[in-house]
Amino acid sequence: MSRHLHLNAFLMNTGHHEASWRLPESDPFAHVALDHYLHLARIAERGTFDSLFLADGPQLWSNLAQRPAGALEPLTLLTALATATEHIGLIATASTSYNSPYNLARKFASLDIISGGRAGWNIVTTAGAEAARNFGLDAEPAHAERYARAAEFLDVALKLWDSWEDDAIVGDKAAGVWGDDTKVHPPRHRGTYFRVEGALNVPRTPQGYPLLVQAGSSADGKEFASRYAEAVFTAQQTIEDARAFYADLKSRTAAAGRDPEHIKVLPGIVPVIGATEAEARAKEQELEDHIVHRHGVANLERLLQLPADTLELDRQLPADLPPESAVEGAKSRYTLVVELARRDRLTVRQLIGRLGGGRGHLTFAGTPEQVADAIETWFTQGAADGFNIMPAVLPSGLDAFVDHVVPILRTRGLLRTEYGPRRTLRERYGLPRPANQHVQPAYV
Amino acid sequence: MSRHLHLNAFLMNTGHHEASWRLPESDPFAHVALDHYLHLARIAERGTFDSLFLADGPQLWSNLAQRPAGALEPLTLLTALATATEHIGLIATASTSYNSPYNLARKFASLDIISGGRAGWNIVTTAGAEAARNFGLDAEPAHAERYARAAEFLDVALKLWDSWEDDAIVGDKAAGVWGDDTKVHPPRHRGTYFRVEGALNVPRTPQGYPLLVQAGSSADGKEFASRYAEAVFTAQQTIEDARAFYADLKSRTAAAGRDPEHIKVLPGIVPVIGATEAEARAKEQELEDHIVHRHGVANLERLLQLPADTLELDRQLPADLPPESAVEGAKSRYTLVVELARRDRLTVRQLIGRLGGGRGHLTFAGTPEQVADAIETWFTQGAADGFNIMPAVLPSGLDAFVDHVVPILRTRGLLRTEYGPRRTLRERYGLPRPANQHVQPAYV
Numbered sequence: 001m002s003r004h005l006h007l008n009a010f011l012m013n014t015g016h017h018e019a020s021w022r023l024p025e026s027d028p029f030a031h032v033a034l035d036h037y038l039h040l041a042r043i044a045e046r047g048t049f050d051s052l053f054l055a056d057g058p059q060l061w062s063n064l065a066q067r068p069a070g071a072l073e074p075l076t077l078l079t080a081l082a083t084a085t086e087h088i089g090l091i092a093t094a095s096t097s098y099n100s101p102y103n104l105a106r107k108f109a110s111l112d113i114i115s116g117g118r119a120g121w122n123i124v125t126t127a128g129a130e131a132a133r134n135f136g137l138d139a140e141p142a143h144a145e146r147y148a149r150a151a152e153f154l155d156v157a158l159k160l161w162d163s164w165e166d167d168a169i170v171g172d173k174a175a176g177v178w179g180d181d182t183k184v185h186p187p188r189h190r191g192t193y194f195r196v197e198g199a200l201n202v203p204r205t206p207q208g209y210p211l212l213v214q215a216g217s218s219a220d221g222k223e224f225a226s227r228y229a230e231a232v233f234t235a236q237q238t239i240e241d242a243r244a245f246y247a248d249l250k251s252r253t254a255a256a257g258r259d260p261e262h263i264k265v266l267p268g269i270v271p272v273i274g275a276t277e278a279e280a281r282a283k284e285q286e287l288e289d290h291i292v293h294r295h296g297v298a299n300l301e302r303l304l305q306l307p308a309d310t311l312e313l314d315r316q317l318p319a320d321l322p323p324e325s326a327v328e329g330a331k332s333r334y335t336l337v338v339e340l341a342r343r344d345r346l347t348v349r350q351l352i353g354r355l356g357g358g359r360g361h362l363t364f365a366g367t368p369e370q371v372a373d374a375i376e377t378w379f380t381q382g383a384a385d386g387f388n389i390m391p392a393v394l395p396s397g398l399d400a401f402v403d404h405v406v407p408i409l410r411t412r413g414l415l416r417t418e419y420g421p422r423r424t425l426r427e428r429y430g431l432p433r434p435a436n437q438h439v440q441p442a443y444v
Numbered sequence: 445m446s447r448h449l450h451l452n453a454f455l456m457n458t459g460h461h462e463a464s465w466r467l468p469e470s471d472p473f474a475h476v477a478l479d480h481y482l483h484l485a486r487i488a489e490r491g492t493f494d495s496l497f498l499a500d501g502p503q504l505w506s507n508l509a510q511r512p513a514g515a516l517e518p519l520t521l522l523t524a525l526a527t528a529t530e531h532i533g534l535i536a537t538a539s540t541s542y543n544s545p546y547n548l549a550r551k552f553a554s555l556d557i558i559s560g561g562r563a564g565w566n567i568v569t570t571a572g573a574e575a576a577r578n579f580g581l582d583a584e585p586a587h588a589e590r591y592a593r594a595a596e597f598l599d600v601a602l603k604l605w606d607s608w609e610d611d612a613i614v615g616d617k618a619a620g621v622w623g624d625d626t627k628v629h630p631p632r633h634r635g636t637y638f639r640v641e642g643a644l645n646v647p648r649t650p651q652g653y654p655l656l657v658q659a660g661s662s663a664d665g666k667e668f669a670s671r672y673a674e675a676v677f678t679a680q681q682t683i684e685d686a687r688a689f690y691a692d693l694k695s696r697t698a699a700a701g702r703d704p705e706h707i708k709v710l711p712g713i714v715p716v717i718g719a720t721e722a723e724a725r726a727k728e729q730e731l732e733d734h735i736v737h738r739h740g741v742a743n744l745e746r747l748l749q750l751p752a753d754t755l756e757l758d759r760q761l762p763a764d765l766p767p768e769s770a771v772e773g774a775k776s777r778y779t780l781v782v783e784l785a786r787r788d789r790l791t792v793r794q795l796i797g798r799l800g801g802g803r804g805h806l807t808f809a810g811t812p813e814q815v816a817d818a819i820e821t822w823f824t825q826g827a828a829d830g831f832n833i834m835p836a837v838l839p840s841g842l843d844a845f846v847d848h849v850v851p852i853l854r855t856r857g858l859l860r861t862e863y864g865p866r867r868t869l870r871e872r873y874g875l876p877r878p879a880n881q882h883v884q885p886a887y888v
Contacts, residue, residue, distance in 0.1 A: 021622060023617075028617070032557050034527070034557070038527075057645075058546055058547065058550070060642055064612060064613070064624060064625045064627075065623060065624075066622060068622055069622070073554040076555055077554065077558065079523040079524050080527045080558045083524045083525075083528050084527050098544065102502055102542075102578040102579060106502070107517050107519075107520050110516040113478070114521065130641075130642055134642050136639045164514070169472065169473065171465075171472030173465070173466045176734070178508060178513070179509060181507050194580060195577070195581075196578050196580075197577035197578055198503050198504055200504065201504040202515070203476055292620040
């Protein structure tokens with residue numbers, strides 16, 4: 001089989017552009033409307049996407065005045081979508097800093113069973129003091145400590161997901177023997193961050209465990225991804241940067257003793273599609289015209305850890321910003337924003353315009369052919385195994401992508417034309433079902 | 445409107461009888477089959493039940509040899525059922541000892557929105573060292589401490605659910621103002637067990653918050669119920685005990701300053717239905733014949749905190765068991781089992797037979813008329829506001845109840861004949877939508 005694009009639909013409220021809710025077509029209450037997400041899931045299935053994805057943080061983002069705030073909790077929402085969809089993968093973000101492994105492992109195992117093997121977990125360590133203060137802490141744990149906890153969390157979760165062998169259930173009614181207790185393996189884990197004694201109370205699932213996804217691109221993030229991740233979402237502004245990231249991650253993965261084919265790299269793109277290039281640019285401009293700049297300034301000051309009223313709309317960023325290593329928050333996002341502003345010599349106003357349209361992810365604005373061309377170029381020139389599609393406006397932007405770009409990608413042989421028989425999410429991404437750590441391969 | 449029965453379907457694997465999985469009709473894998481639960485939910489909606497309910501504990505129960513072990517996590521499973529049902533309430537058990545208020549409040553708020561106001565929370569404190577050892581503890585916290593934490597957990601959860609006023613979302617596109625930040629109220633909670641600073645990241649839900657359900661009948665449990673619970677599941681063996689419990693709980697609720705009509709008492713019953721009384725008894729006997737007694741002995745020894753091999757099948761329980769106050773586990777269940785054994789002078793074998801058919805809940809075996817008579821008597825004589833229906837075998841026992849007992853209850857005017865327009869779970873139970881603690885009533 002030839003190499004195919006993997007497409008993920010990153011769903012967010014009325015779209016990834018922060019002003020999308022202000023367009024006439026948008027419903028300001030869509031962010032908590034089940035029907036909105038059901039509709040998006042069906043569009044994505046029509047486009048034979050591999051998966052849906054929802055971001056998350058356990059705190060109330062931003063202020064309410066600016067844009068839709070609050071959301072349905074991703075695991076809950078994706079579980080509701082599981083019974084209303086058939087093929088598409090369901091990737092929920094959940095934090096290793098603010099969950100217990102036993103609780104979270106159960107929920108993902110349950111979703112994997114309920115969805116017939118379509119669960120994925122976007123593993124995040126959750127930057128920011130706001131989240132920490134919702135969980136009894138005064139400040140966020142240090143970046144390195146969050147990643148150390150994440151690694152131990154994964155270790156425990158994998159032990160839990162493997163705690164039942166696949167054939168632990170016997171179901172022998174005549175003998176009165178339901179299961180085989182010798183095929184259950186309690187983790188008896190005693191580590192730095194966690195002690196977890198008993199086996200999971202969910203049998204092993206269709207995929208064994210959810211597809212493991214990761215999105216941080218800091219040094220710690222890439223190190224973590226090379227050990228655990230099977231798919232990586234990343235924000236890259238140029239094909240050169242994207243190729244460098246791709247090559248780096250594949251080689252780190254090989255160095256970690258894994259097959260580099262078993263980690264799929266998906267840069268985020270914000271497609272803005274028009275029948276003509278001018279129409280696409282007009283759509284972009286319409287969105288930019290709806291940005292309320294005072295909010296953007298406040299957000300930038302928070303990200304860059306500057307005092308309020310430091311930034312001026314029509315000047316560039318201050319020259320003396322600290323290096324990434326001195327930042328305790330979302331490191332890779334910090335660097336992305338600073339580099340974008342420096343590279344293109346953007347004023348604060350221009351920077352806010354760029355960030356408003358996908359928070360630093362690359363916008364491809366153009367005709368369906370131009371968008372398809374860009375996708376093909378990145379895909380065939382070592383920059384991507386697929387894309388994290390982040391429409392500026394939802395649902396219309398996803399509709400436009402599926403109706404106009406997807407047919408071109410299919411004609412070029414880059415994308416499946418139908419799902420075929422039911423398969424697991426890991427199979428869609430071309431990954432093997434993981435072996436159970438307690439079972440010796442039969443050929444040994 | 446005349447007083448109506450409230451019926452809850454307590455779903456469990458292939459049924460509440462521990463040997464149900466061994467019957468020819470049962471699927472030994474049903475406990476993790478979404479279709480099994482979809483089928484049960486639809487039967488219960490056909491019977492115009494108020495709600496479905498799933499029990500839970502964050503540990504692997506019992507041993508696999510004996511009977512189906514493991515389960516789909518209740519909030520996850522009920523969320524999957526939400527999109528496949530229309531009217532029925534969805535009550536998930538979750539522990540205050542092994543969850544964070546912020547995480548759990550989000551999940552229930554999300555389910556309440558997704559289901560259109562049909563979420564309920566069965567609040568448990570989770571007895572047992574097995575669960576504790578899955579969350580970093582060596583032993584379970586003391587009974588009183590678990591309840592103190594539960595009370596603070598509720599306090600925080602209620603603050604979180606009220607952190608958005610109902611009209612916090614403005615959606616003013618022209619002005620570029622999405623929400624009103626003055627209508628968001630961060631808890632800023634600093635207590636003994638929890639510190640939670642920020643507002644919930646979910647808007648206020650159709651019900652305000654999920655229906656609050658409670659099931660422990662210990663002194664601490666009843667005290668907790670009188671303060672918070674809107675529905676109570678209870679195990680009562682005789683109508684006298686049930687009337688005493690009912691009167692006690694209603695008067696405690698009044699003493700706590702609440703309307704006693706705002707707490708609904710639902711004893712659990714295990715209906716075993718036959719066309720004749722003899723047929724019902726034969727069904728009971730068939731189930732009892734499938735019990736494997738060695739497992740029952742081990743379970744009893746664990747509950748009574750006796751060393752292994754203390755009990756003998758054809759003798760009664762030892763005379764010198766400790767009082768409930770000396771027991772740290774599931775106090776009300778301990779007392780229920782000991783009193784049942786003493787009252788009816790049961791041998792261990794007989795006790796296991798009784799417990800096998802619903803773990804101490806009352807079995808009503810008989811014709812549909814006899815079962816309906818018993819329900820009517822308890823309902824009209826101050827012993828119950830409705831029932832927690834726990835079929836011995838699933839799905840057939842729920843089918844039998846809905847096909848044969850429900851029509852009689854409807855004819856007698858005891859049960860609704862149809863759902864009518866969509867309503868919230870709290871409305872079904874005849875309870876008012878709670879006011880937001882931050883909003884002054886308009887008439888003040």
